[in-house]
Amino acid sequence: MHQPEPDVGTRVLHLTQPVEGGVARVVTDLARAQLAAGLHVTVACPDSALAGELRALGADVRRWEATRSPGPSLPGEVRRLARLIDETHPALVHAHSAKAGLAGRLAVRGRIPTVFQPHAWSFEAVGGATAALALRWERFAARWAARLVCVSEAERATGTGAGIRGPWSVVPNGVDTGRFRPAPAVAARKALLPDLDPAAPLVVCVGRLCRQKGQDVLLDAWADVVRKVPGARLVLVGDGPDRERLRAAAPGSVLFAGAADDTVPWYRAADLVVLPSRWEGMALAPLEALACGRPVVTTEVDGARESLPEALAPRCLVPAGDPSALAGAVAGLLADAPLRASLGAQGRRYVLSTHDVRRTAAAVADVYRELLREVPAPRVVPTESRESIHP
Known part of the structure; x- marks a missing residue:
């Protein structure tokens, strides 16, 4: 069934730190699909090659200087992010990875529908007291996420098994199968x-x-x-x-x-x-x-x-x-x-x-649709492409 195109005034703010590797590719693919669907896409991230690529796609990129790991700079990072959110007035915030999820949820605190996508849990990356602190934070901060998006059922199971409670969606990662294709x-x-x-x-x-x-x-x-x-x-x-x-x-x-x-x-x-x-x-x-x-x-x-x-x-x-x-x-x-x-x-x-990036973009659009019921969600998958990615 045809879905109406979203209002071009629909604003989505992606927050990301790190700015390289798989997280950067996920953000880039989502921004591309959402821009093509007519959303106003803003991305807050440190100055980087990712920022340049997103600008080339047509995204509104805002410089948000932040370190990869939590540290003494966190309070200033949260304040800068809060000002940026006030300036851009997003309808929805989508925070990618642990650091952006930390700063983003502290800045928003549930005032705007917030999607948190961990891309692997922070408490798995560390040990001892640091891991315990990270886990306590994730349990507490889940209250400020309108949706927790995991990239695998196993990642979701790790979160629930660790006592993180909240509304979940599992959206497997996808790749551009036109770009990533066989050759000699x-x-x-x-x-x-x-x-x-x-x-x-x-x-x-x-x-x-x-x-x-x-x-x-x-x-x-x-x-x-x-x-x-x-x-x-x-x-x-x-x-x-x-x-x-x-x-x-x-x-x-x-x-x-x-x-x-x-x-x-x-x-x-x-x-x-x-x-x-x-x-x-x-x-x-x-x-x-x-x-x-x-x-x-x-x-x-x-x-x-x-x-x-x-x-x-x-x-x-x-x-x-x-x-x-x-x-x-x-x-x-x-x-x-x-x-x-x-x-x-x-x-x-x-x-x-199973893992075509168009399938991923469509699943994220479904999450946004549920969180922003008053705004038609983006139709990120062309009608003629549906048969090829939905067996």
Whole structure:
């Protein structure tokens, strides 16, 4: 049934910190869809490449300087955000990730319908007293969220199991399947790694270089992989606080590519993509790799199983923090090209049917529709596209 277009005066304010990685891509995809639907989209974030990309899309970007983690600057960040909200008069606030969720809910305190999307819970990222404090905050601040949006059923279950009470929606992450699509590996390898033997088995890991993403576990496993698959090479794509420590521990068969504005060529260049995370909500990297037709080895953490079709789980899912299991899965797939091709094709079909970004945008529109009943919600999925993403 046709849904009316929203009033162009409908204002949505997205708050985000961090400004890179998967959270930034989610914000960008939502802003693009919502702008196309006719909403007035404002994004408050620190000055960054994300800010420039959002301006290019037509979003109203407001500079909100904020650190990635809570600290002494928090009171000033909350005051600046409160002033910005008063200036922009949004009908709805959508806060992404723990830091924006902290500052945003303190600034709004329920005066405006607020969506909080954790993109992995803050109390999973820390330990000891800090974790206890983060959990107490999430329990308390849930009263200031009109809707808690999780990217996986596992993320929601972690929240409810931890005693966080509130109205929930689960909206799985999605990827642009037109942009992330299969292509031959040879051309990508020649462009990215001209000095590398094109026949060398290539593993790619895309993600921020930090404890969460588990690249240290992959490096611990890598010597065993190379013993089983001589000549194999590993590329770490990304930057982050653990860069120098990881470099110091890496052998010569590991390359550090740094941050990439476009990760599509790296997925296409890979024989296999690995994400050895210690925790996730639902990482985009496995979905992006599968959309490019590349098999993925990832860890059995919240949301990871939901990023893989059941057929891939026995060969592609390993325990978190287990270098031996990780090495076995990686080496086994590197040695079996027909199996990799089959798993990659199955993964592509799964993403097309379940994790197309248009499906995600439509689900978020449904959340907004419920919270803003007096305003028609955005029709972010073209009528002609519905059949292709709703099997």
